[in-house]
Amino acid sequence: MADLLHRHPERFEPGIPLSSLTTLRIGGAALGLAKLRNSEDARRFLENAREAEIPAVCLGGGSNVLADDRGFCGLVGVMSDRTLEIRGDTVRAGAGIPFDELVVGSLQAGLTGLEFASGIPGSLGRALVGNAGCYGHEIGEFLREAVVLREDGRIETVGPEAFAFAYRHTAFKERRDVVLEAVLTLGRGDVVAALAERADHLASRRAKHPVDLPCAGSWFKNLPPAEPGGRRQAAGALLETVGAKRLRVGDAGVFAGHANIIVNLGRARCVDVLALAEAMRAAVQDRFGVRLEAEVRHLAWLADAARPDDPWAIRG
Known part of the structure; x- marks a missing residue:
């Protein structure tokens, strides 16, 4: 890895914390970060990772991702083409x-x-x-x-x-x-009419989503409809019923405005968030007998070594 960074200093920036690249503001550093401006950048990024035999993942805006406290033992590419x-x-x-x-x-x-x-x-x-x-x-x-x-x-x-x-x-x-x-x-x-609908959605999002607290978005997927063609059952409603908003592990808490959103209250760690998510899921399963499925993905330190049963694993 050190040889790869030495040979291509213009392509990779070492030591960039993933907390600066993810909306939850959690995560240690990746071994190397590359900004992928076009298809050629992306092709070389994966080629370099294959040649060095190290894991590689690509991120976008950094939402829906929980990065490991230790960082990522590999390369991270950030797509930056805004054409x-x-x-x-x-x-x-x-x-x-x-x-x-x-x-x-x-x-x-x-x-x-x-x-x-x-x-x-x-x-x-x-x-x-x-x-x-x-x-x-x-x-x-x-x-x-x-x-x-x-x-x-x-x-x-x-x-x-x-x-x-x-x-x-x-x-x-x-x-x-x-x-x-x-x-x-x-x-x-x-x-x-579309602009009016947009304004309504933005107002609703401001009311239900954190404005000044880091989060990754909705943590769990909504449940399948009870009947074909019906509406999905909101995971947030089940979490509200079981009192999930009262749960907290370290500086990882549940947002007061929406029971399906985990927020970073200051110095939350990845392990805190995972423990909180498990507590939320267990509370719903104990009460309703259903197992919530995570929407947020876990970027583990050693992606290929992530537990095969890790429901959040992103494998590099």
Whole structure:
């Protein structure tokens, strides 16, 4: 690893704490950090990791990730391509563009459809990998095609079927492939109504989500509907019922405004957050007999050595 950093000092920055790259503001340093501005940067990043035989992961905006207190024993790439091109009803965007910036840019061009995502943190690339969504819509509904970097270095253009979109999940969550850019198909609806909807969503998010406390977003996925076609049961409602807001481990606590959000109250550690999440999940399972599934992913120090039963593991 030291040899890799010595040979390519222009590509990798050592010692950058993951707490500065994640919205939960937790995590030690990665061995090396690379800013990936384009497909060539990303290709070389994975190539260097393969040659050095060390783990590598890519991050977007840093939401939905809990980094280990010790950091990450490998390379971390941050997608920084914020390209946004709009032609007709087609939007081509780089994986590094903030999701909400994409929403704003689309509305300014007279395109509607993405207003449901107003205020969602993170980047487009990670939103696609996790099929982010709310208010009954998901980003996967709008994907026409994506340019991806395969683990073996090939760059391919794939359609929506390659993602196998499901609720807060895609096939890319189980792979080391990297989303580089995406093409979305939107509509030309009532922009005034869309802007009003955006304003409502932003107001709701401000009321229910922390403004000045670090968090990773909703911690657990909502439960499947009781009947086909029905609405999912909110994990937050179950957590509210079992009194999750009273739980705290160290400086990791549950947000007073939403029982499904873990916040960093000051100097929370990764181990504190994991212990708190387990306590929350156990309380729901004891009361309702259902096991909540985590939406936030755990970036372990040694990703390939993460416990196979670790529900949050990201394997590099």
